[in-house]
Amino acid sequence: MLTEIAILSPIGRNAGRAHGGITPVVTSLAAALDAAGRTVELVTFSAGDPRHALPHLSTEVRLHNLGAGGRRQHKRRLGRYLEQRRPIALLAAGHRANLLAAGYAGGQARIVLSVHNAVSPGLSRLNPLRRWLRLHALNRSYPRADAIVCVSNGVADDLGQLAPATRPKIKTLHNPIATADHDSDAPLHPWLTDGSGPVILGAGRLAAQKDFATLIQAFAGLEHNPQARLLILGEGPDRDALLTLATELGVADRVALPGFVPNPRTHMAAAALFVLSSRWEGFGNVLVEAMAMGTPVVATDCPSGPNEILDDGRFGQLVAVGDRRALRDAIAETLVAEIDPRPLRERAAEFSPELVAERYLKLLLPEGHR
Structure with missing residues (x-):
């Protein structure tokens, strides 16, 4: 089956034990894109079975695990995945995923990166060498992408200042937040x-x-x-x-x-x-x-x-x-x-997954594929 949209994101062992963060955003967006009739596959890199960290992931969303390993192994496995699945668009979430995806810009898949936090606060806590390496990676890799999603205007401004070449590629799309279901097995305090x-x-x-x-x-x-x-x-x-x-x-x-x-x-x-x-x-x-x-x-x-x-x-x-x-x-x-x-x-x-998914589709898929 053709994969229209692949979403590349790391899924940590404690992904299900944090309020906020990238993982719930990715899973909510994937489910909304699937509900909109799109073929979606979540691509991750995890040592174990990532579904254990994704108890609320829709069963309709396919999952492909690149497995454990370093950047070289993941880059090679991602390349193999893109050759086999041939998605129309690859959406990356998180800095590590963004760097991997940017390496395949210019290929058959439309490459869209996403930035979920302002970069500057993290840079301020790094030593000079690591700060330079992070900025070098931003300025070298991110501008290669077809588009870059920032989850707020503040994040967009921050990225544009640190990596000016990204400015023409940046689009602000707020996070999808599921608002209907608030059932929980956890008893109230x-x-x-x-x-x-x-x-x-x-x-x-x-x-x-x-x-x-x-x-x-x-x-x-x-x-x-x-x-x-x-x-x-x-x-x-x-x-x-x-x-x-x-x-x-x-x-x-x-x-x-x-x-x-x-x-x-x-x-x-x-x-x-x-x-x-x-x-x-x-x-x-x-x-x-x-x-x-x-x-x-x-x-x-x-x-x-x-x-x-x-x-x-x-x-x-x-x-x-x-x-x-x-x-x-x-x-x-x-x-x-x-x-x-x-x-x-x-x-x-206004931040419902359905509305946000519509905005993402306009960015991810060429007009003939919508």
């Missing part, structure tokens, strides 16, 4: 059902990028709402430090870090407020997921995504990154405000 006070929710990897420390500090400053509680879903290296901070601030009995929840949307639907406190994002999928539940949101105006999702504050307050007082005030104001959930749900629907 007791705080969400006991009715004893508003619950503020955060979700994401417990790491520096998400800046949950500032969220805990802001929460501790809510002097006029002593019944409020803070629930942060996720796992990560900062867990112990965050619990220690909550203890130092005297709010340990009102802060809970219950770990990873596979589908946080039932928690979002029951929460009084969802807060994204990140220092940076590629897009901010969890914001859209919370809005789809009709839950009010507050976010940092970080690069990049939240400003675009919230339309410069129209759908939720935006505060400066790392400003705990501004975040505290925005949380306090939102908790007492009467917010109509309908505009939030309508805004979230």
Whole structure:
């Protein structure tokens, strides 16, 4: 059977244990393209069976594993795959996949790369040699592609500044966020059902990028709402430090870090407020997921995504990154405000997989193949 669209993306062993990230975006897009009547195959490189990390992948989406190995082996196997399957388009997701795919630009398949996070924050943490190597790879490989998808205008601007030759190829396409199904086998946290006070929710990897420390500090400053509680879903290296901070601030009995929840949307639907406190994002999928539940949101105006999702504050307050007082005030104001959930749900629907898939098809397939 002809493969019209191949999607190349690494699937890590912990892909199913992270809120956001590339994997749910890729699987959601693949399912939507399949539902639109396209023949889609997800191509990955994994040491084991990648389906174990993809419990929600549609059974209609075919899966091809290039297997474990280094870049040379994967490049050779990808070339063999392209010769055998002859897809009309190859969409790559993630830097490693982008480099592999760019090596086959100019062949029979249309090569489209996708960038899911601003590159600059990652560069700032590299030593000079590794920073130069990453920039060299961007400027050498990415411009070869037929097109480059960036998931937000901020990511697009960042890439264009770092690799100017990519600018004519860049197209902003926001992430597909499934908004209809929020069933989950995971039980709700007791705080969400006991009715004893508003619950503020955060979700994401417990790491520096998400800046949950500032969220805990802001929460501790809510002097006029002593019944409020803070629930942060996720796992990560900062867990112990965050619990220690909550203890130092005297709010340990009102802060809970219950770990990873596979589908946080039932928690979002029951929460009084969802807060994204990140220092940076590629897009901010969890914001859209919370809005789809009709839950009010507050976010940092970080690069990049939240400003675009919230339309410069129209759908939720935006505060400066790392400003705990501004975040505290925005949380306090939102908790007492009467917010109509309908505009939030309508805004979230603009990022539905069906609509996003239509936009991708215009970029991936020549007019005669649509």
